[in-house]
Amino acid sequence: MILARVIGTVVATRKDDRLNGSKLQIVQPVSLGDMSPDGKPLVAIDAVGAGEGEIVMICAGSSARQTSRTKDTPCDAVIMAIIDSLDVGGRQVYSKSQAR
Amino acid sequence: MILARVIGTVVATRKDDRLNGSKLQIVQPVSLGDMSPDGKPLVAIDAVGAGEGEIVMICAGSSARQTSRTKDTPCDAVIMAIIDSLDVGGRQVYSKSQAR
Amino acid sequence: MILARVIGTVVATRKDDRLNGSKLQIVQPVSLGDMSPDGKPLVAIDAVGAGEGEIVMICAGSSARQTSRTKDTPCDAVIMAIIDSLDVGGRQVYSKSQAR
Amino acid sequence: MILARVIGTVVATRKDDRLNGSKLQIVQPVSLGDMSPDGKPLVAIDAVGAGEGEIVMICAGSSARQTSRTKDTPCDAVIMAIIDSLDVGGRQVYSKSQAR
Amino acid sequence: MILARVIGTVVATRKDDRLNGSKLQIVQPVSLGDMSPDGKPLVAIDAVGAGEGEIVMICAGSSARQTSRTKDTPCDAVIMAIIDSLDVGGRQVYSKSQAR
Structure with a gap:
């Protein structure tokens, strides 16, 4: 899995029926170090x-x-967790509570 | 999922039976910012x-x-929504109604 | 899906049983413009x-x-159509009948 | 499959139910030669x-x-073996027991 | 599918049960021309x-x-054929019997 930051949204009226009710987010993958x-x-x-x-x-x-x-939707990418914190090499490189 | 612009079509007479009736479009992936x-x-x-x-x-x-x-076709890419608008960082970066 | 040109063949005697009878072609992906x-x-x-x-x-x-x-074979790439023609931006960029 | 070094962990409280009890590790892919x-x-x-x-x-x-x-979890990458040793060209290029 | 040369092996004692008895090979993808x-x-x-x-x-x-x-193993890459020969553009670019 990769980590990413939520940066926006997509609106689409005309779409496959199975997408109804799904929220489409734009996400920017980030580096697993400085989160850039x-x-x-x-x-x-x-x-x-x-x-x-x-x-x-x-x-x-x-x-x-x-x-x-x-389930059973035409979806090749899903947001399935919100990250609280990240430790690399014994050091905390990200903490949601301390993030701006 | 990625966003793309429809730029053309493909015609193929000789093909796997399960493709019969399917429209094959050529799509150009675009940047989720300036849509280039x-x-x-x-x-x-x-x-x-x-x-x-x-x-x-x-x-x-x-x-x-x-x-x-x-369903059940040899297809590894499908157009499953037409985009109305796109918001990034609280700003609308694309609107179908205002696009040329 | 991508487009490609058939450029060769592979022969393999020792292989998984489910490949028996399958023709293995070498294909070169091409640009969807000048077909290079x-x-x-x-x-x-x-x-x-x-x-x-x-x-x-x-x-x-x-x-x-x-x-x-x-079906049910160890296959991650299949030739499932022969292209007759390709239109991009309202212009025909490839036609099988006119190709060399 | 690829080889990687375990370098950290991820904590996520809010997540899809099927992830409960799963340990999320951060892994750094390595070269299959000098393990860099x-x-x-x-x-x-x-x-x-x-x-x-x-x-x-x-x-x-x-x-x-x-x-x-x-099984049945939203997971696209799993650690499924711990490497003891690696031989390339008849030479042992990695041994867990001799690694720092 | 891609072609590759077998260059080594991996030993792993601690692994998912379904890998028991499977031989893990290291393979180097090669160019479908000069096999480099x-x-x-x-x-x-x-x-x-x-x-x-x-x-x-x-x-x-x-x-x-x-x-x-x-079947049913955590495996995302399998060796499923040994190549005898390769023809590109009507010319044999590889033959196992003539390879060093």
């Missing part, structure tokens, strides 16, 4: 109610359909 | 009736078979 | 009887097992 | 009880759901 | 009994679980 942007933004279905600015975990591919929110 | 071309064009099956020039959402991999149009 | 080589060649199972030099459509991943030829 | 960092770190669910600093094998995609730990 | 190294080495489960130095075909993703050896 790293890679291209993508669109993910939100299964946990994430808010803009939060660091989230993205599951991609067929496994993106394994949440109750995304 | 970003990455290589690909071919996707159209599940929502998109027209040339429209910004669409592409679902890839096994999840591309989760629309009623693409 | 673009990316690394790969090996695909031929489900439509393509010949060397033809432009074909490749389906990758689990969807490559959705043709009758490749 | 090679590529971007990612998050994987630990199915074998790996510790920080150990070299592990990562299985990605839908196959990441094939361990008893990850 | 091209891309990063990876680990694959051997389903055909390949030996070091042989050119093999690798199937990746969920299709890697379609051999009898890898």
Whole structure:
């Protein structure tokens, strides 16, 4: 899985029926160190109610359909966790409570 | 999922039977900011009736078979939504009604 | 899906049983504009009887097992259509009948 | 599969229910020669009880759901083995017992 | 599928139960022309009994679980054929019997 920051939303009226009720978020992958942007933004279905600015975990591919929110939907990327903290090499490199 | 612009079509008479009746569109991935071309064009099956020039959402991999149009077909990319608008950082960066 | 040109063949006597009878083609991905080589060649199972030099459509991943030829086989890339023509921006950029 | 070094952990309270009880490790892919960092770190669910600093094998995609730990979970990367040793060209390039 | 040369082996005692009895080979992807190294080495489960130095075909993703050896195992890459020969543009670019 990768980590990403929620940076925006997508609105689409005309879409496959199975997307009805799904929230489409734009997420920016981040570096697992200083949490800076790293890679291209993508669109993910939100299964946990994430808010803009939060660091989230993205599951991609067929496994993106394994949440109750995304089961049997045309979804190749899902937000399935909101990150509280990140430790690398015994040092905390991110804490949600201390993030701006 | 990624966003892309519909830029063309593919015609193929000799093909796997399960593709019969499917419209094959050429889509150009775009940047989720200024909507400029970003990455290589690909071919996707159209599940929502998109027209040339429209910004669409592409679902890839096994999840591309989760629309009623693409179920059980050899399809690794499907157009499953037409984008109305896009907000990044609280600012609208794309609106279909205002697009040229 | 991507488009590619058939450029060669692979022979393998010792292989998984489910590959018996499958034709293994070498395909060179091409640019969806001038049809020039673009990316690394790969090996695909031929489900439509393509010949060397033809432009074909490749389906990758689990969807490559959705043709009758490749069902339940260890196959991650299949040739599932032979391209007749390609239109980009209202202009025909490829026509099989006019190709050399 | 790829090899990677366990370098950290992720804590997430708010997450899809099926992740409950799963340990989320941060892993750094390594070169299969001198075992130096090679590529971007990612998050994987630990199915074998790996510790920080150990070299592990990562299985990605839908196959990441094939361990008893990850069955039916939104997981696209799993730690499914701890590496004892690695031989390349008849020479041992890594041995866990001799690693620092 | 891609072609690769078998260059080594991996030993792992602590692993998911479903890997028991599987041989883990290190394979180096090769160019489909002069068969020189091209891309990063990876680990694959051997389903055909390949030996070091042989050119093999690798199937990746969920299709890697379609051999009898890898069914229901956490495996995202499998060796499922040993290559005898390769023709590109009507010219034989590789023959196992003439390889060193």
